[in-house]
Amino acid sequence: MNLEDYFDRPRVKIYTHFPYGRDGSQVDEVASWTSGRGLSVRSGHQLFPEKFENFHGAKVGVTALPFRPYWIEEETKAPDGALQKTYSGSDGLLLTTIAGALNFSFAVLPVAGWGEVTSLVMERKSMMAAIYHILLPQRQERYDFTFTYEQIKTDFCMATPSLGSNWQSLYYPLSHGVWASVLAMLVVFSFVLYVVTNVFCRDDIQRLRSWGVTEVVLGSLLGQSIVQRTASSSGYRVLVATWLIFAFIVGTAYRGNLTAALTLPAYPPRPETIAQLVKAVESVTMPSYGTEFRNFFLQSESFEFKTLGAQMVIVPSALDGLRQALVKKQSHMDGRRYLDQMIAEHFTDARGEAQLYVGRQSVLPGLAGWPVPHDAPYKPQLDRIMMRIIEAGLYEKWSEDMLRQAREEGRQKEKERMEKQKLDGEQVEDEEANKSDKAKALNIVHMQGPLMLLLLGLLLGLLVFASELVVGGKTWP
Structure with a gap:
């Protein structure tokens, strides 16, 4: 306000500063006051005008760094052959849309790192940092934020774990509890079968010794036939029938899950x-x-x-x-x-x-x-347009x-x-990629478990055979 004499009467002229006027930064008279007429607002002006609704094509400085998919910088050729930078990405397009709505252009100020992106905002050399920043208490002490337009989830990533050894697929089809239950049933049923065939059977021929009980229990569980010379009592038959049903259910479930574990490994x-x-x-x-x-x-x-x-x-x-x-x-x-x-x-x-x-x-x-300086006068305009873009x-x-x-x-x-x-x-590698969508046959890698088990069985059989030769001596027909 300026106080001046007007026909020997005091007159006050009221001016306002437009940082982004039609002719750049300028000061315009918006009203005057005299004791006779009172307050008079100039035609086409407002006493308290909105100064940041229209930047009148002014160029403002912003800070950002390449950060896909939010801010992407690319160099393209202009019609005159000169190289020019174009900005895309979700935040780059957001800034371009806001610039069009408020009628300003922007220049990305050179920065050396993320710390300088926000430091220039605090020094008010940058109008804003046009890349999202999460609201943290430490940050809010140094600068303000625009409308919170994005819910950011800060997540962690790790290397996708690779498949374990394929020989372990023999164990995967059943859980720890199931394996423990099957083992417990083997011990319990072997003991019961031994007692039934030895205590309650008077015929020595039909009695089963330890090896005979093991042959019946493990053999039937593995799908082998039962030796016919065993006991024929009713108790024995009921026990064996019960065990055969149990072995059939467990074996069927195991084979089905084994097939799935081999073809669709976990x-x-x-x-x-x-x-x-x-x-x-x-x-x-x-x-x-x-x-x-x-x-x-x-x-x-x-x-x-x-x-x-x-x-x-x-x-x-x-x-x-x-x-x-x-x-x-x-x-x-x-x-x-x-x-x-x-x-x-x-x-x-x-x-x-x-x-x-x-x-x-x-x-x-x-x-x-977006980080903006504290008490930035243009923040309400940015917030309003941001909100409209997000809602759309x-x-x-x-x-x-x-x-x-x-x-x-x-x-x-x-x-x-x-x-x-x-x-x-x-x-x-190309052939493997072309086969990715087709059915895969089981290969040597899938069958590591059965082959290793077979090899261990052969080695164990050879060791037992050698032990028999050493202990029992050589017997020739």
Whole structure:
């Protein structure tokens, strides 16, 4: 306000500053006041105008770093042949839409890392950091956030466990309890059968000795016929009939589950929760912005979070952490969509099978927004337009498009690599990929268990035969 004399009477002129006016930053008179006329607002003006509804084509500075699928930078050729950067990704498209609605253009300021992305916002050199940041107490002390447009799930990923040795498939069809029950029934039934055929049978010929009882019990369980010279009493027949029914049921169930275990092998258990994660890994990696997460976890009262914070290691990039997770006993932690994008691009083969998996339980579900300076006057305009875009479903559509495109590009790259191998004479991997959708016959790998069991039986038989020769001497016909 300026106080001046007007025909010997005081007059007050009221001005307002427009940081993004038609001619750039400018000051306009919006009203005046005199003792005779009172307050008079100029035509076409408002006493308290909205200064950030229209930026009138001004160029503002923002900060961001490539972070798929949220922010993607690509260099394209302009019509005049010059190289220019284009920005896509869900957050890149969100910023482009907001810029069109508020009539401004933006320039991405050069930054050296994620720390500088937000430091320029705090210094008010950047209008905003146009990439999502999770709301953490430490962050809210340094800068403000826009409308929380995204619910981010910070998850962990690990290498997909490989199949165990195929010889173990002989044991997998039945659980520990079933194996223990069958073993207990073998002992109990052998004892009962021995008592029945020796105590209650008066004919020495029909009595079964220890080896005879073992031959009847184990032989029938393995599908062998029963020796006919055994006892013929009613008690013996009832016992053997009962055992044959039991052996038939157990054998049928075992053979069916064995077939399934050989053709559809089960993967070993893998960590799916935070409690399982901290016990299974030696370290958890995150990029440079993981320092704030580590400090947050260390301040928690939860034992799992404190252990997780102590295990966290900062790596140069997310790709380095994911590659280490493939070969080391460790995990990588980041946003769910970002992990899905990186796995689809770099860790998925031509058949669409991923080498990494994402855990079922989220480590830190939270809300996310764009960092802006504290008390930023343009925050209400950003919030309003963001809310409209989210409610229209555009942001979710952009995210799904980015992920689908990444998966298609990843599979295409893998196919091109395999085609190159095929031209170079390396056809084994390509043939396996072509067979992936067809029925697979059991091969030598699937039959490791039976073959190893047969080999052990032959070795045991040879050892028993040699022992008989040594102990009993040589007997020739």
